[in-house]
Amino acid sequence: MLNPVEHRSVAIVVFPGFQSLDALGPYEVFAGADRAAEEAGLRIRYQPRIVSLDGGSVVTSGGIEVRTEQVPRSAAVIDTLLIAGGEGAKAARQDVELLRWIRRSAPHCRRVATVCTGAFLAAEAGLLDGRRVTTHWASAAQLAEEYPALNVDPDPIYVHDEPCWSSAGVTAGIDLALALVEEDLGVDISQTVARRMVMFLHRPGGQTQFATPVWTPRAERSAVRIVQQQIEADPAGDHRLPQLAASASMSVRNFARVFRSEVGQTPGRFVEQVRLQAARRLLEETDDSLGVVAERSGLGSAETLRRAFLRHLHVTPDAYRRRFTVSERTGS
Numbered sequence: 001m002l003n004p005v006e007h008r009s010v011a012i013v014v015f016p017g018f019q020s021l022d023a024l025g026p027y028e029v030f031a032g033a034d035r036a037a038e039e040a041g042l043r044i045r046y047q048p049r050i051v052s053l054d055g056g057s058v059v060t061s062g063g064i065e066v067r068t069e070q071v072p073r074s075a076a077v078i079d080t081l082l083i084a085g086g087e088g089a090k091a092a093r094q095d096v097e098l099l100r101w102i103r104r105s106a107p108h109c110r111r112v113a114t115v116c117t118g119a120f121l122a123a124e125a126g127l128l129d130g131r132r133v134t135t136h137w138a139s140a141a142q143l144a145e146e147y148p149a150l151n152v153d154p155d156p157i158y159v160h161d162e163p164c165w166s167s168a169g170v171t172a173g174i175d176l177a178l179a180l181v182e183e184d185l186g187v188d189i190s191q192t193v194a195r196r197m198v199m200f201l202h203r204p205g206g207q208t209q210f211a212t213p214v215w216t217p218r219a220e221r222s223a224v225r226i227v228q229q230q231i232e233a234d235p236a237g238d239h240r241l242p243q244l245a246a247s248a249s250m251s252v253r254n255f256a257r258v259f260r261s262e263v264g265q266t267p268g269r270f271v272e273q274v275r276l277q278a279a280r281r282l283l284e285e286t287d288d289s290l291g292v293v294a295e296r297s298g299l300g301s302a303e304t305l306r307r308a309f310l311r312h313l314h315v316t317p318d319a320y321r322r323r324f325t326v327s328e329r330t331g332s
Helices: 020-039 096-108 118-123 139-147 172-185 187-197 222-233 241-247 251-261 267-285 289-296 302-312 316-326 328-329
Strands: 004-014 044-051 056-059 066-069 079-082 111-115 160-161 164-166
Touching: 004 020, 004 066, 020 044, 020 066, 020 111, 020 187, 066 302, 079 096, 079 118, 096 118, 111 118, 111 172, 118 139, 139 302, 160 172, 164 172, 172 187, 172 328, 222 251, 222 267, 241 251, 241 267, 251 267, 267 289, 267 302, 267 316, 289 316, 302 316
Parallel strands: 004 044, 004 079, 044 066, 079 111, 111 164
Antiparallel strands: 056 066, 160 164
């Protein structure tokens, strides 16, 4: 006798101003996995639904109307609860009824997942306290500040802290959904879905590689501020601590203390950050060899450059260049 099919409901929660890909990307993954599972004769199948508090048409942040179903009255029918993000997340986390439904429903679901700023709704509902989570790199600092009970990691594409999953923004929701499918149905089905969507099953590196350089505070003391400007103007210069302290007319110990107090990081960390950003620009904008890029950016050698990229961006310089070179992006 054939085993009966087990339908697993995936409720993708949206709200006015949600990011369309945060919801539609995972929806397509689960719909594709359902087809692949049927083709493979598997018992587990998916029923993805895009739902909102009242149902009906909901307008995305880009102005697209999406037809939704009303959230289920009984959360017991939901296997996976996935909360989208987007510009409307700020207003949505003030929606008492929506938060009440999320808070009441989550404990009955096998797992809860968030995409991008959907993490703010889950955090507001109290679902993420004490857990490691991620969100879009541009919102990570805000999430950590507003919800100090969370352990926010801004780099991963997605994070799994049982029973919760969270992901970075927009297309990262697709990565997250593929990981959920892999957990349920195995790598063969998730790989099939990824190939049909022309995607990596596991995207190389973290989201830090996509982030714009973080602005560093300017020191209040003019002498330290001038040192910052000197480092930025010549990343490859001699920026050892004694030389920097001498430029500021301070003792080494006092300079290190004042720099950290006013800039928020050590002089060595600041120098490394400036050199890394210089190397990123050179890889994006020039055809210089890795050795030349390392020398011009102050990182010394191609091997030091490689180690710095792996440590901070989790990709090699070659891989970074292939993804972000200006000539490839512009088609020139």
